[in-house]
Amino acid sequence: MVSSTLTSSQDSNSHFSLKESSENKMANLHVRSNSLPSKSHPIVTDVEDQLCRLRSSEGTSTSTTSVPATLASLRDLHDGINNLILMPSTQEALCHENSEKWTNKLLEESLGLVDLCGFARDVLSLTKGSVQDLQSSIRRNRGEIATADDVNAYMTSRKKINKMVNKFIKNSKVFNQNPTAFSNEDSDLKAIVTMLKETEAFDVSVLKSVLILVSGESGSSKKRSWSLLSKFTRTSRVHSDVEQERGAENLCLLDLQKSGKDLQNVLKQLKASEMVIQELEEELEAFFRSLVKTRVSLLNALNH
Numbered sequence: 001m002v003s004s005t006l007t008s009s010q011d012s013n014s015h016f017s018l019k020e021s022s023e024n025k026m027a028n029l030h031v032r033s034n035s036l037p038s039k040s041h042p043i044v045t046d047v048e049d050q051l052c053r054l055r056s057s058e059g060t061s062t063s064t065t066s067v068p069a070t071l072a073s074l075r076d077l078h079d080g081i082n083n084l085i086l087m088p089s090t091q092e093a094l095c096h097e098n099s100e101k102w103t104n105k106l107l108e109e110s111l112g113l114v115d116l117c118g119f120a121r122d123v124l125s126l127t128k129g130s131v132q133d134l135q136s137s138i139r140r141n142r143g144e145i146a147t148a149d150d151v152n153a154y155m156t157s158r159k160k161i162n163k164m165v166n167k168f169i170k171n172s173k174v175f176n177q178n179p180t181a182f183s184n185e186d187s188d189l190k191a192i193v194t195m196l197k198e199t200e201a202f203d204v205s206v207l208k209s210v211l212i213l214v215s216g217e218s219g220s221s222k223k224r225s226w227s228l229l230s231k232f233t234r235t236s237r238v239h240s241d242v243e244q245e246r247g248a249e250n251l252c253l254l255d256l257q258k259s260g261k262d263l264q265n266v267l268k269q270l271k272a273s274e275m276v277i278q279e280l281e282e283e284l285e286a287f288f289r290s291l292v293k294t295r296v297s298l299l300n301a302l303n304h
Contacts, residue, residue, distance in 0.1 A: 043083045047195055050077040054202050067213060070206045071283040074199075078290040081199055084192070085297040093188040094301050102193050103302055110295040112173060113203050117288045119168055120210045123161060124284060127214050128277045130157035135270045138263060165215040169208065203291070210284065 054073060057066075084090055094103050137150035 043080065043087060047077070047080040047084055050080055051195065051198055051202075067206065067209055068280055068283040070202075070209075071287045074202060074206060075287055075290045077199055077202070078294050081196065081294055082297045084195065085294075085301050089188070090192055091301045093192055094298075096189065099189045102189060103298075106193070106196055107295070107298055107302075109200055110291070110298055113200065113207075114288070114291050114295060116172060116204070116207050117284065117291055120207050120214075121281070121284055121288060123165060123211060123214055124277060124281050126157070126161050126164075128274060128281070130154055130161070131270055131273050131277065133157070135267060135274070138267055138270075162215045165211045169211065210280070 050073070054070075054077065057070065057073075085094075093099060134150060134154045137153070
């Protein structure tokens with residue numbers, strides 16, 4: 001479930017918190033290993049280039065154009081991470097007797113990421129269902145006004161989804177990972193874990209952005225629920241605050257509209273929302289497979 005540019009209040013809550021999840025959490029981890037392949041090695045260079053591009057996107061707004069693009073970039077990053085894990089020097093470092101604490105942690109967190117992405121997929125599916133139900137309800141009225149029951153059903157569905165998202169974010173351990181200090185002799189392991197942990201930070205950030213985008217956390221409950229449609233029906237990347245607010249207000253007045261023409265416009269907006277949501281679902285499904293593949297690579301490396 002996707003959209004274009006968010007309002008300023010939503011941007012403040014929805015920006016990729018990459019500095020928080022990447023810089024703050026990774027400040028003590030950035031170190032280059034001498035025993036791992038040098039920076040000139042194509043696999044290492046590829047991973048570092050991917051990470052550099054993602055760092056440069058810090059502060060990008062969480063929109064229906066930026067989120068799918070970031071998910072695609074993360075898939076490319078995970079391809080490089082998988083190649084890195086398959087390298088003999090990486091497997092040797094991960095299988096070292098002193099690395100058990102970190103390998104167990106990486107495995108636990110990789111499972112947490114898979115669960116998080118699966119939850120985001122479920123939330124997107126539920127959101128798409130609520131939009132489709134509202135479409136069907138309007139069509140059944142054959143151009144007449146949308147009933148209060150139609151609107152209330154949509155609002156109830158949105159509130160349930162928001163509650164699910166808030167509860168998951170609050171209880172999920174994957175959102176509260178703290179770095180652990182390395183000993184001086186852990187240089188090889190440290191270099192590997194640094195890249196894996198920074199990748200994880202980006203993963204968590206974009207998945208949290210998906211959940212925030214879908215649930216529309218900021219604002220009053222009524223504006224939150226309707227803001228989803230407002231966000232999903234943007235046709236331009238740049239909109240003024242006035243235009244955004246007006247779009248949300250028009251949707252809030254859906255049950256008061258009597259013009260068949262107006263309702264047809266709303267149906268077009270809902271269809272556009274559904275198509276954007278479908279795009280995000282497809283990107284998230286592909287990203288889910290990347291997370292699973294990375295976890296399998298870790299398991300295989302440890303059993304090597």
